[in-house]
């Protein structure tokens with residue numbers, strides 16, 4: 001049984017996620033993939049040339065997922081950024097890396113979602 005459902009209409013992956021649906025995914029991520037700080041994740045406008053960003057905002061982690069993305073890519077971006085937070089929890093110096101340790105965490109999230 002998966003902990004996160006990829007959406008009830010998988011045949012229409014090009015639709016945009018609505019804010020309530022996005023909040024539901026964020027809540028499931030919080031419950032399933034713990035990090036040491038509160039995570040404030042929003043659909044919004046990411047920097048030019050990016051589809052998502054995350055940063056340490058002091059007492060919380062912040063994630064922005066570009067609101068122009070379709071549902072599947074928005075969820076993939078949320079997972080991508082969440083894996084950065086998990087790496088940062090383990091080693092703050094690794095925040096921006098896409099090294100082997102990063103992709104292992106990224107893959108572990110997908111594994112848990114899909115199992």
Ligand SMILES: [Zn+2]
Pocket residue numbers: 080084097098
């Ligand atoms: Zn990244």
